[in-house]
Amino acid sequence: MSEIDIESRTNAAEYTVSEISGALKRTVEDQFGHVRVRGEISGYRGPHSSGHAYFALKDDRARLDAVVWKGTFSRLKFRPEEGMEVIATGKLTTYPGKSNYQIVIDNLEPAGAGALMALLEERKRRLAAEGLFDPARKQLLPYMPRVIGVVTSPTGAVIRDILHRIRDRFPLHVVVWPVRVQGETAGAEVAAAVHGFNALPWDGPIPRPDVLIVARGGGSLEDLWGFNDEALARAVAASDIPVISAVGHETDWTLIDLAADVRAPTPTGAAEIAVPVKADLEATLGNLSARLRACMSRAIDRKRQAARAAMRALPQPDQLLAVPRRRFDEATGRLERGLSVGVERKRARFAAARLSPATLSRRxxxxxxxxxxxxxxxxxxxxxxxxxxxxxxxGVRARLTVLPLQRATLKARERVATAGQRQERAIAARLERLRAALTQADRLLSTLKLSEQAILERGYALVLDDSGALVRRAADVRHGMGLELRFADGSAHAVAGEGTPAPSTPSAPKPALPAPKLAPRQPAKPKDGGGQGSLF
Known part of the structure; x- marks a missing residue:
């Protein structure tokens, strides 16, 4: 038989890749449904953009992939950090896409106090390298603050101890920012409180504190772990308001104790550091006031004694004025004698110089x-x-000659003749211009018929008295008064007769009398009807 026939007759079952992966997944999940794995975090880069966190747990011989889903990550008490030894609680499962297995973590906690201390030392070393714990960065506390800000739990005994201690020593305004001091959100809440106090305006409705107290009671390392948060340490170090750290007891140390401006052993000790004792201040002020009054009294006494000693050393007024008074008396005597001698001398000179005719003649x-x-x-x-x-x-006449004088005379005569001709031409031109202007004005006057002759041509006459003055009104004519009547073609003389009437008002007009026989023409009747007696 061929090799192909042998393989086709085997009894091994055939599986797809998905079936094998599913079988493995069920086997692993059934066998390791809930496990606790201890290892060191490796490859941690923080949560993914989706909110899930992917990293690995390893020891000196193996490596296990791990995943923390978004909902579980937000409930973790401790945030994963690179190199941190932890105990992860979860279940094992497989990921068919890569043919590997991983642990889905439900809870994560440090692997004992040694791991926490190692993590704390690593944070402390890193923050110290950045200079956050440098003493040069720390601020001085105000000696007598007006407002104190306290960041702590509002329900614990810590806030009561702080308020009681402040009330006993120096009562003032205290602003409490309530936070949780234990748990996974403690560090973030305390950091937010420190930032919030620094953001308060100086003149706002909530007074801005002059000093902050971050306080919590004692506890284990895990209980105080929120105050080892890196963000909280940075917030305290960057605070513009001085911060007093009062976390735990004397032997408890956290990162906030290193970053704060002052560390207090207990919350009560923080209250004592923040404010002085009012009674001590009053006693000190009283003592200083008494010392000041005593010093002023002693100084006044010393000045008074010095003044009396100086007064005894000074001479009396009669002694000071004795020499000037004697000099004044001597000068008065010399002045009297000098006046007498001067008068005698003047009298003698006057007698010797007495006027007489002989003396005047001689002079x-x-x-x-x-x-x-x-x-x-x-x-x-x-x-x-x-x-x-x-x-x-x-000598001057000898230097002068006749010829230059003659030349100068001729030149002067020529200049005079030239000037005379120019003057005659200028006068003639000026007269011509004036004559033309006069002719034009006369022509214009004749054209407008406003001249005296034109008025007479229209039938009017001028009446003049014997002195040649113009007679304007009938009241100016007297009996026997000589008059001259001037017409357009000549003049005529007349004498006012006895029938000359008195001037009348325009309301009673009379008919005009016939013109005199000597007048070459009849004058026109006045339009207003005013009458006049005979002029002959």
Missing amino acids: IGEWRRLADRDLSRAQAALRASLALNRRHLG
């Missing part, structure tokens, strides 16, 4: 001699000056 004679002397000197000087000027003029 007048002296003045005349002096005047004659000065006059003779002036005449001599004048004659000498005239002689000098004559000599100078003679």
